[in-house]
Amino acid sequence: MDNSPEKRIRSVVDQCADCEQCRDMMTEVCPFFSRLYNLFDKEKEESVPITSIDLRGLVELCNFCGLCPCPDIRARIMDAKSSFIQRDGMPWEIKQIQDVEKLGRYLTRLPGLTNSLVKSRVTSGIIKRIIGIHPDRILPEIPVRDFLAWARETGLSVKHYGNNVSKPRVAYYAGCSARYFFPDVARAAVRVLLKNQVEVYFPPQKCCSMPTLLEGDVPFTRELMSCNLKYLADSIESGYDLVCSCPTCGYMFKKLLKEKACYSSEYQDMMGGDETFMLVPLENGISPPEEIRHRRVHRSMYSGILKDDGVFSSLSPLKRIDIARKTFDLGEYLLNIFRQEKLDTGFSRVNKRIAYYPPCHTREQNMGLPYADLLRQIPGLEVKVVQGEYLCCGMAGIMGCKKDFHDKSLEMGQPLLYKIWEIRPDLLVTECLSCRLQFLQTLPLVQAHPIEILAQAYGV
Ligand code: SF4
Ligand code: SF4
Incomplete structure (x- = not known):
């Protein structure tokens, strides 16, 4: 029971019930907090105990939107969720729906047929049931041609496209939604970059793994990210910046991927940490390693808690940091060009x-x-x-x-x-x-x- 998923999420319930600082605001906007306080109040006032089923249901109510004030609370909710999945397994339909890339590949294979099946009330219900989608959820029209086909035809999948080293260069990460369901967005991204004299390369890429992370499937999340790390680190080594048109993918590559990487021995060795002191970055920004300011903390006090032990800890910490540093949101990248008056x-x-x-x-x-x-x-x-x-x-x-x-x-x-x-x-x-x-x-x-x-x- 000590490290059980129930215990992990119960500790979140107790901490927030004890604190209550954001209770009024968050119960209005977040189903997780509204259920948390509802369960806790009933237990306290009516002696209705919070059961294991209640706790299992509670973790399903967090969508990791980031609106709540404590990042460690949402990280612990996700940790409890993945530990439920690890212990009890994942329902079949969730396995299907979390693999957005596979879904995209299948649905776009025969777009005409898929669209007519989705439009028909009878077949739409069956398809949605199979892939675990609510019957009332409206699905977008499947495009006739996905972005991958267009990128291949236009030569974007070849590195050094344009072959002009004096131009700024980006590796474009489109994300699953733009690749399969909204290719007009990805095409517009490429055209606007080319219009501004930016060379564009479309590297091989997998799902950014946010959906699988949110569903608590840690092994699959690592598998997807490991492929991305290989392809994207290669692009970065070749001098490309990584640009994302999807804010969720950007958030994943800039922030979540590199979490705790600075506590790894590889980072510590690179920055000059030693057996007595660890170097902890003072900023969470994108400065080059040599410009990052650090605080020296004594290992005897902190090495137990400052560890690279998150979801991505099995992947190269230096590559994770490198990708985070070189990732830009597409809007951010274009605004930088604007600020340089270019x-x-x-x-x-x-x-x-x-x-x-x-x-x-x-x-x-x-x-x-x-x-x-x-x-x-x-x-x-x-x-x-x-x-x-x-x-x-x-x-x-x-x-x-x-x-x-x-x-x-x-x-x-x-x-x-x-x-x-x-x-x-x-x-x-x-x-x-x-x-x-x-x-x-x-x-x-x-x-x-x-x-x-x-x-x-x-x-x-
Ligand atoms: S999320 Fe943070 S601020 Fe809000 S109740 Fe929980 S511990 Fe307190
Ligand atoms: S991250 Fe989770 S707990 Fe925090 S506000 Fe969003 S849904 Fe609620």
Whole structure:
């Protein structure tokens, strides 16, 4: 029982019940906290004990949106969830739905047939049941041609495409949603980069592994990331920056992948730690190793807790740090070009009012709102940013598709939907394709990724 998943999540319940600092706010916006306090109050006031089934159900309510104030709390929820999966196994349908890449490959193989099967009430129900999707979840239209085919045809899959070493170079990480379901987004990303004289390479890539991490499948998460590490580290060694058009993939490569890597012996040896002292970075930024400031901490006090023992600890810590340093969100990358006064600002006029929603994982990257700044350069475009610390669409990647989370996910998204609707925009713009799925379900608005608006204004 000592290290059981129940014990792990119970310790979270006790800590938050003891603290209660964010109780009022978080019970309003997060189903995990609302259930946590509901269980705890019943136990305390009515002597109804919190059971193992309650605790198992509780971990399913966290979608890792990052809105809660304590990062260690959400990390411990995920840790408890993966330890449930490790001990009790994963339901078959969750195994299917978490593998977004496989799903994308199968569904896009025969797009015409898939679309008609999904449109028919009878077959759609059967397909959704097989892959564990809630019957009411609306799926996007499957495109006739995915991005991979286009990238192959246009020569993007060849390194040193363009062969001009004086140009800035990026390895473009499209993510599963843009590769299979929204290829227009990936094509727009490439076209806007090329328009700005950036050389683009599309390296081999696997799912960023966020969906499998959220489902608690640690071995599969490591397997996917290990492939990514190989391909992406190779691109970085060849002088490419890594650019992501999906904020969740960017968040994974910039932040989660490198977590705790600095405590590894490889990092300590590189930076000059020794047998007595460890060097702990003072900043979590992207400075080159030689510019990072460190605090010296005594090993005898801290080596027990400062360990590289997270989900990715079996993968090279130096490569993880390298990838994090060289990863940019696409908006962030373009805004850097703009700040260097090198961005092509020859945009044509777009007379529209847009509601721009910066998703949770853009906010988690602490880089401001690069797309809002870029979109404001387009003449005629009225940009209304939909902001609020606790606003989330509730979709959480694939979680909102799941039978048991669908209703909760819609409930979580309600306050955001009202805010967007109040603006009455011509277009709803967000870079998160998972949010887009939620909005497809809930709002009768035309949607776009900001990069599609920039591409349109360039006329590419
Ligand atoms: S998430 Fe953090 S601040 Fe909020 S109740 Fe739990 S421990 Fe306290
Ligand atoms: S990460 Fe999001 S869903 Fe999970 S506990 Fe925090 S606020 Fe709730």
